Amino acid sequence: MKIAFVAHDKKKDDIVDFVKRYEDVFKNHEIFATGTTGKLINEIVGLKVHRFLSGPMGGDQEIGARVAEGKMDFVIFLRDPLTSQPHEPDISALLRICDVHCIPLATNLGSAEVFAKALKNHK
Template identity: 40%
Template sequence: MIATPLRFGLAANRLHHETPDAALFKWLRACSDTIRQLGVQLHTVGRTHDAIEREGMLPGYSGLIRYPYGREGGLMKLVARVTEGRDDVAPFDGAIYLIDPVDPSSIFPEALALKRQCITHGRPFISTLAGAIEWMSVERIHAGLSLDAAQQRSFDFSSQTLALISHDALKEQMVAFAADHFDLLSRFSKRVATGTTGGLLNELAWSRGWPRERAWVQRYLSGPLGGDAQIAEIVLERQCQRVIFFEDPHVARQHEADIQLLERAVRVVTDIASCATSPTVARRWAQAVERSGV
């Protein structure tokens, strides 16, 4: 067990914990060993905590910590703990909130605030089964442990498509991220991007020796003109497995509905898609992959 345990907020909409084969339990079956090895503290909203105990998951594990029910402020407390710790304890390292895209509670203010504060503070906000499984692998690698053999297939990018999207204030950071991890991102079978971001990334690739007759990324329309919706469609068709979306949480966005559409699409195909929503999180993911040697 590592000296300073990781601390994650944990919640799941009803769909993801009401049956034994629901996403929450698939995640725990895939990651229980890693959770125990790393001593990950799971600060868990009441109903989600009750479901874990009902299914006999993580028996006797002291790192499973119960918070109030959502209606009693449990999710609100997670938001506060993402922003800062209490009693000389560090803030949460991120939040795992397995979202059912048609559950009304997924757009309650506390749910939206949890995501926004994770992005603001550079912490992972993980809302899909595939993302939750992979992030435990990321933390495992950063802790100096080898990649779990059962998860190696998810790090095989030769048959995967990656979407790269960034808001205006973060386009320079997206280009810098791509420059720093160009070889890794080039391992994907295909890359797609919205308009302006795609143009900048293609110029970067050509400057790095990528053949000029080939686009490094396939460009869709700009976000406000429908690019987010176009990428959402290929996510829904299971033709795009990963989204790196540098969101600016500090500005009003006229095409907010399109952004939410893309995020909703990722959550519909929760078992195969993941989304990183800030430069800090994307870099931590990329560094782990590069360190893993896969």
């Protein structure tokens, strides 16, 4: 599967910890991420990551384009719902395009855990 990871600044540690916990699952898939999130996953966890631009610079839209083209299977986007984001329209567009194309989307650790456990059991 092609899996995209996105995390707002206050969620970067959470996403890295999450990927570490499920490294055995994610190492068997193609990993994509926005700029800084991808850099952290690569450097700290050691997984190969195809990095897009950072979210505010267009990375969210690049992932959305992959979703629209049928080239992304799953998106984990750990959002910070308590902090205003200057690129909120891009974020909304990514969430919408996932819904339009029926792409599974986890926006918090609870839903990400459910999806990761399903992937682990799917072998």
